[in-house]
Amino acid sequence: MEHSVESISEQIRNRVDVRFSVLLANLAEELAYDFMFAPKYKITHRYDPPWDCSGMLIRTNELFSIDEYNSVEDFFDEYTGQTTASYMSGMGLLHNRFEEKYEYIIREFVFQCCIEVLSEIDDNLLVQLLLENGHDISEIDKDDIIQTVMEYELFEDPFWYHYEIIERVKPISLKMMIAHGKNEAIKKYHLQLERRMKEEEKISFEEKGAQKLWNKLQKLFRLQRGCPLPKIEMKDYEMFRKFLDYNQVSIEERIILAKYLGDKFSNKVCMCLRNGQKPE
Template structure:
């Protein structure tokens, strides 16, 4: 049994080793992108309150050079610009570093290799290992065996092997990695700019449509009801829904109104339209 466990562990290590060049290529592109297109941040405590000393990230104006960093590890000390709640008294936020970001990337890579190997391993072999180590798997469905192996941490690789990989990455030259990933990073940047332009164009179009729809509804409402259309509260929902149905206003127009003309409707009305659902009038 022990021999079988060691064999599978070796298979996981071999899979990580075989796919490491792919990981390195992806890391080079991501590192180049972060270095070239992410501002450099520093922490200021100027705005700290007496009960919170977590500080605030602000952009530095100084130009940076790849020569400022000897290794990838040096760059890992920089901040991504993102912060997360600490849930610790006196420290409201923790400011994320690139080291944390890339350790998570490597952890997911190793875990992916681990799952690949387990998926290719005969389930009976895994069941035997679980039983041999005293784990109760009674009632566990066949398709849940891999999850059971993971839950019981039968193989340690995903839970510590990524640290060995991240140490290898840290020692690499940042200049070399940026040079290797530069072209891919530039393509990614251009793609994101193009996608952002398309999104902005879509938003602009939908905003114009929302104003047109609202103006059309105002005219129809005055003609049919004899008074001006005001902000729609939840108490007006039935009346307004019947008005929209009578005038055959499609759901996509309702969604656009809720998205861009929120000041004309209560939050509950907007949520009903966004979800494409009716309303529970007993609320």
């Protein structure tokens, strides 16, 4: 098989086409999840100052209605709720839309297809292609030639191919995509909900443990020092550290104290407790 830049670019395009159905399944699940569970936003310019017309996103209590969207492209125009700096005069923020999110997903899909194809080609052939195209490879890492090929952008066409894929996706019926992805999206939602509940239980357990430990330390401090524990500033840290050492308070327990009882310590003390550090 011929291995030129053009032929490998064509292989990458073919791989993307072959795996297009996989991409659609992934997009259907993600679209269904966003459609069913993501909050809906609208933009208002009511609070814009005279020098900035960015607008502000307001979370509504509305749900997305399938009757409002004929195609995937129609849904792409909705806001995700995230913003990015514009670095433009008169508009400090840009409000992200779902189109940007899905462009990224599709671009990553094409990138992975590119990696797959390159990993099937002998490294020596890739090195030869780099040399033939005028790249100095005297200082490159020969053990990661694929990364080097990607950094030199030897195959530019496939990277732009994702725009063609996006245009193929946009006209697809949103209703059809949601129907295909709905079941997996619901499973994903329940898994995330379960993880969130477990995390909240863990946090609640740790918070209670931190307060219980602090109460214990207060009693010990009164018994050993004859006064209540003050808020620990950096000047008190060495004394407090020795107190914790004497009472065999573990590193893990100190981290929990800093994590949940930050009002008992200065910021620098919190950092020291989290890292198990001695004062400078």
